[in-house]
Amino acid sequence: TRRRLPPGPVPLPVIGNLLDVASRLPPRSLARLAERYGPLMMLRLGSAVVIVASSPAAAREVLRTHNGSITGRNAPDAWNGAGHAANSVFVLPPRRRWRALRQVGTEHLLSPRRLDALRPAVRAAVLEMRRRVSESTAAPVEVGRVAFEAMADLMWRAMFSSGLDVATLGELHGVAREAVLLALTPNVSDFFPTLAALDLQGVRRGMATQMGRVYELIDQEIDKRRRGPETGSRDLLEVMLETDQGNIDGVVMNRDTMRAFLTTCVECSDIDNLPYHQAVVKETLRLHAVVPLVPNKVENPVEIHGHTIPKGSTVIVNLWAIHRSAEVRTDPSKFIPERFLGKEFHFQGTEDFEFMPFSAGRRICLGLPLATRMLHVLLGSLLKDFEWTLPEKAMENGLDMSEKLGLTMSMATPLDAIVKGM
């Protein structure tokens, strides 16, 4: 079967193709390799076998045709810190616990009914964000930080019906920043799983400290609700407490269930009536994929385009490369929101797999309904309520739009902007 494996660069002994991929921006290195080896190529990263899908047709094979056999995950070792892998929907294997957690999330946190009920929480989180921005007229505003804090505040309100104070929000931002740095560190444990137990670089221990702090905050909320008076809230915490010791589809609702929904969040607005605003958000997600490399584990061997994809290997869909492919759109590296006007490009992905910021298939982003609403509301509020300018240096030298990949993709130089007026 060896001859039928996908083509790829020749691996070096021990390290395999690590040097071919190591760069400031791995999705771009992989896109360049794909120009040479084709839309389905094979690499060895240490002892791990990695197949990379870099075209819409290859993505369709992975995320639709053979999706049933390619829905696993090889959890990065960092996720084992504080036992987080057992609570994370992102890395759980596609079995009972993963299915049940997705169901809990879909029904009790992200259903259209729950999202409607969350409108006041969204409003409160956005008002709080506006208040903080309007107090920052003297110094530049770190836009990413403000948006992160509003998402965290909203997620907290959705789960616990109470917002977070400024100090805790700041602390959570610090936790996220540390976690991104840890995820940025290429980890020997991932490339040589036999060495993982040693945690040679301390990445797993570092992640355990960060996750441990978030778990502590969640536990405080649970204990407060248990001791306190009835609140009458119908939030995720209430569902959990009502079914405590009970279960949903075989999964016990407990603290771990709350931990599964650590990620950010938020509102329903007028977005259907704001096509240009929507097009700007879509073009941003196209050019700057939040999760540029979607990793799937092969649970059963499959044949794609005449090549054998071995069991246990990781199949990465390079969303970054597909979104920027010159074969499917003109001027792919230019920011042109108009390309999304008047056409059917859904956030859920297009039929031909050329635009899918939330991926597709059985593991499509669970937070999609919340994320799309919150993105529009946050951006809308920041643009409508404030007038912005850039710091002098950025005005002179232009804005650094380069990206860096950690847990998710972000700007290499965080955007600072100055509020001119309201």
Ligand code: HEM
């Ligand atoms: C602009 C914002 C976001 C983007 C572009 C995005 C994109 C993605 C992508 C591409 C994946 C990988 C899907 C796959 O494996 O095929 C993913 C997974 C996931 N996302 Fe998001 N995401 C966003 C925000 C959120 C938010 C706010 C939440 C939480 C409420 C969330 C929760 C999740 C979860 C739980 C998974 C794992 C799903 C699974 O493996 O079953 N995401 N996201």
